[in-house]
Amino acid sequence: MxxxxxxxxxxxxxxxxxxxxxxxxxxxxxxNFSVSPTGRPPFPLFLLATLIAVAAVVLVAVGWWIAASIVTAWAVITASAAVHRLRKQRAEAAYRRS
Structure with missing residues (x-):
């Protein structure tokens, strides 16, 4: 220690x-490839999660419940990855400032 x-x-x-x-x-x-070397937030991942969520809503409207649930899980996983990268990036930025 x-x-x-x-x-x-x-x-x-x-x-x-x-x-x-x-x-x-x-x-x-x-x-460390999970954080952008330029310091940019992971906006493409957030955009992708939004587009996947819209696709899930369309599948629900059509009545394809199983496909909609799979696509919804995909959207949640993508959004979680974006949030994780954003939090990690902010922690790295705070570490560099200290």
């Missing part, structure tokens, strides 16, 4: 390394 001073120093070294050599950090970290 690291002491508070050691933890603070380690965090400081990590931030410095991220600033000086982000490519090395990406390679050593396994490449």
């Amino acid at each position: 690291l002491s508070k001073e050691d933890s603070r120093r380690l965090a400081q070294l990590e931030r410095q390394l991220r600033r000086e050599d982000p490519d090395f950090c990406a390679r050593m970290g396994g490449g």
Whole structure:
């Protein structure tokens, strides 16, 4: 277990390394592809989730309940992925600011 001073120093070294050599950090970290390197929110995923939800509503209107339930689950999973990426991106941004 690291002491508070050691933890603070380690965090400081990590931030410095991220600033000086982000490519090395990406390679050593396994490449974090879930967060956009440009810092843009995952709007395409939110748009995709919306389009899938509209398709589910259309399927309900047509009366295809089984297909509508499958497409609804797909929309929920896509929206969940978008929210997860947005939260992770915000946490990364907060970490970089500290």
